[in-house]
Amino acid sequence: MVEGASEAADVPEGPTTLPLPVAQPVQEGDYVYGKVIFSNAKGARIQLMFSHDGIVGYVPQDQSPIPAPWMPQHHIRRQNQQGGRQQHARPQQGQRQRRAHSQAPEPTAEQVEQAEPQEAAATATGSREQQQAGPRSVPAAPAINAQLPVGHCRAFKVRSVPREGAAPGPKGPQGPLLSALDIDGDLLLVRMQQLKDFGDQERASFRARVVGANDSGLLLDLASFGAAFMPWRFLCARPPPHAARNDRGYLQWDAQLAQQQLVGRVLQVAIVEVHAAERKVIVSEALARDRRLQRVLQLGNVVEGRVHTVLDRQVFVHLDCLPNNVHALLRSDRVTQAGQPGSLKDFFAPGDRVVGLLSHVDADAKGPRVQMSTMELEGEAGDMLISAQHRERCYASVARHIVR
Numbered sequence: 388m389v390e391g392a393s394e395a396a397d398v399p400e401g402p403t404t405l406p407l408p409v410a411q412p413v414q415e416g417d418y419v420y421g422k423v424i425f426s427n428a429k430g431a432r433i434q435l436m437f438s439h440d441g442i443v444g445y446v447p448q449d450q451s452p453i454p455a456p457w458m459p460q461h462h463i464r465r466q467n468q469q470g471g472r473q474q475h476a477r478p479q480q481g482q483r484q485r486r487a488h489s490q491a492p493e494p495t496a497e498q499v500e501q502a503e504p505q506e507a508a509a510t511a512t513g514s515r516e517q518q519q520a521g522p523r524s525v526p527a528a529p530a531i532n533a534q535l536p537v538g539h540c541r542a543f544k545v546r547s548v549p550r551e552g553a554a555p556g557p558k559g560p561q562g563p564l565l566s567a568l569d570i571d572g573d574l575l576l577v578r579m580q581q582l583k584d585f586g587d588q589e590r591a592s593f594r595a596r597v598v599g600a601n602d603s604g605l606l607l608d609l610a611s612f613g614a615a616f617m618p619w620r621f622l623c624a625r626p627p628p629h630a631a632r633n634d635r636g637y638l639q640w641d642a643q644l645a646q647q648q649l650v651g652r653v654l655q656v657a658i659v660e661v662h663a664a665e666r667k668v669i670v671s672e673a674l675a676r677d678r679r680l681q682r683v684l685q686l687g688n689v690v691e692g693r694v695h696t697v698l699d700r701q702v703f704v705h706l707d708c709l710p711n712n713v714h715a716l717l718r719s720d721r722v723t724q725a726g727q728p729g730s731l732k733d734f735f736a737p738g739d740r741v742v743g744l745l746s747h748v749d750a751d752a753k754g755p756r757v758q759m760s761t762m763e764l765e766g767e768a769g770d771m772l773i774s775a776q777h778r779e780r781c782y783a784s785v786a787r788h789i790v791r
Contacts, residue, residue: 398602403638419543421434421543429448430447445562451534544569576661579615590682599648605619607756609656616668617672619670627644630644657670659671683708684755684757691758692740693741699730702717712746717741717743724765728772
């Protein structure tokens with residue numbers, strides 16, 4: 388017997404390769420990672436990876452991800468593609484009409500006299516129909532869906548799992564229903580909460596564009612951070628005089644009026660609340676205004692404005708960084724180091740540019756009371772009163788410190 392043969396006989400027979408790991412089943416609410424293996428306008432098929440390797444899920448178009456900057460333009464589709472084709476066809480039709488109009492012979496004087504009453508009647512009929520129909524509403528922005536590109540890998544959230552014994556689909560066994568929109572929404576809410584915490588600490592505000600309105604308030608778009616909602620009570624803009632009145636007799640905004648006058652505006656807002664369960668973010672323009680006042684109205688800040696009213700001993704300056712109803716008071720004893728000047732009407736006029744330091748700030752329930760001083764900007768006593776050029780030189784010395 389060959390030496391070592393008994394030892395070899397004790398080795399059990401079996402496969403020479405390691406067994407492949409068995410894919411673990413997915414459950415509703417799980418976060419999985421997968422790769423896009425097929426994609427079209429209706430949805431995408433996802434090959435799950437790692438511990439769920441071998442399972443193929445499906446992402447319908449309504450659960451597609453929020454468009455990202457890295458996505459090519461042909462992967463971002465609008466739902467009203469048919470309307471877009473019609474819009475492209477209109478210029479061609481208009482060109483044909485212009486060519487036909489240019490080739491048509493000029494009308495005679497009799498034809499013009501007969502056509503004028505008909506045009507006036509048609510115009511009157513059209514105006515009456517427009518009045519009966521009411522003001523034209525602003526069309527809603529088309530919904531944008533991002534199509535997942537083939538080969539892209541990302542995380543998904545499991546929305547539902549087929550029950551046991553479910554019949555296979557036309558393309559094989561049914562897989563879990565996945566969502567990229569849910570996981571993107573969760574991430575946006577986390578970022579919104581971070582923005583709120585940052586705004587509360589730094590008294591910061593953010594730019595948002597009004598995209599719609601309803602009976603309760605405005606719908607806004609916070610750039611790349613997602614959608615937000617602003618109740619009417621948090622809006623600073625006053626309704627126009629022809630707006631409807633509430634039970635107390637005050638003017639109030641409504642959805643139709645806001646669609647006409649507010650949609651498209653960019654507002655400075657602050658995040659008030661983030662409701663993760665309801666997926667709702669509440670913002671306020673009034674809070675952003677108050678935070679700006681607190682940040683700007685600090686003693687020693689350099690501010691810039693325009694003269695609003697000039698009296699003999701006082702000048703009221705509208706500061707560019709504050710609302711229209713807040714004015715700073717510049718007294719005659721705070722203008723120059725050379726002593727009391729004569730009438731300030733000889734040196735200032737409405738509309739003149741004024742730069743100065745905040746010397747007094749008093750917060751009041753009716754609004755802040757602000758006083759400013761220009762005497763600290765003088766290189767030599769009396770520079771503020773010599774000429775407008777000397778005054779601009781004083782302003783230029785502190786231009787980089789002006790609070791915008």
